[in-house]
Amino acid sequence: MAKNREELLRGSLTQSMENYLKAIFEILEHDERATTSSIAERMAIAAPSVTAMVKKLAELKLVSHEPYQGVTLTRAGEMAAIEVVRHHRLIEKYLADALGVPWDLVHDEAEKLEHVISEDLEDRIDGALGHPTVDPHGAPIPARDGTVVRVLANRLADAVGGDTVVVVEVDDRDPNLLRYLGERQLYPGTTVEIVRVEPYGGSTVLRVAGREFAIGRDAVAVIRVAPPEVDTRAQAVRKERRA
Numbered sequence: 001m002a003k004n005r006e007e008l009l010r011g012s013l014t015q016s017m018e019n020y021l022k023a024i025f026e027i028l029e030h031d032e033r034a035t036t037s038s039i040a041e042r043m044a045i046a047a048p049s050v051t052a053m054v055k056k057l058a059e060l061k062l063v064s065h066e067p068y069q070g071v072t073l074t075r076a077g078e079m080a081a082i083e084v085v086r087h088h089r090l091i092e093k094y095l096a097d098a099l100g101v102p103w104d105l106v107h108d109e110a111e112k113l114e115h116v117i118s119e120d121l122e123d124r125i126d127g128a129l130g131h132p133t134v135d136p137h138g139a140p141i142p143a144r145d146g147t148v149v150r151v152l153a154n155r156l157a158d159a160v161g162g163d164t165v166v167v168v169e170v171d172d173r174d175p176n177l178l179r180y181l182g183e184r185q186l187y188p189g190t191t192v193e194i195v196r197v198e199p200y201g202g203s204t205v206l207r208v209a210g211r212e213f214a215i216g217r218d219a220v221a222v223i224r225v226a227p228p229e230v231d232t233r234a235q236a237v238r239k240e241r242r243a
């Protein structure tokens, strides 16, 4: 296959640059704005290093940095980010579905492999899995052409007592937290009743498959949910895309 400009550009990016572009893309999946400090926090890197790298990426015309808009991806930056994100999420899905790697361990493996697999291997993984559209943590897998189909989700933290919701996505970065959620069946697709939310930042009491339990604020913060009917529609989209 002929290499287009984006593929040529990608070949010249370091793994560190790819990680920054991915982090900015992932912050902007859920937040209105990516700032030097939110990038630093997400990547666990000191703010001055982030500032230096953002400057370098701006010189390469991969990001732009405006005082009140924060850091945004240019089209070239977004395409490069989507490529790495696609690798990451496809690899996670492959490790989980084809090799049985537990959902709390796939992320760290994918962090390494995402930078090194070829486009050919990417296509083979995609084909072997039947062109999946979500990874094991519920995050959308960008299609080959870069389109991303996203289920509109809300923060579980915004749900109130009496709501019934379906888990759409959980943050994939903390293996201990993923194990905690897995023990409580809080996987994407699980229906959850909100029994009550304790005031003043207290715990949230949930009912899942008839079992009632409380989870703390840090666990609530990493879960995104949607009303049951929204999830059904997303499933339909997935099936059509697969056919």
Ligand SMILES: [Zn+2]
Pocket: 088, 092, 106, 107, 108, 110, 172, 173
């Ligand atoms: Zn991951």
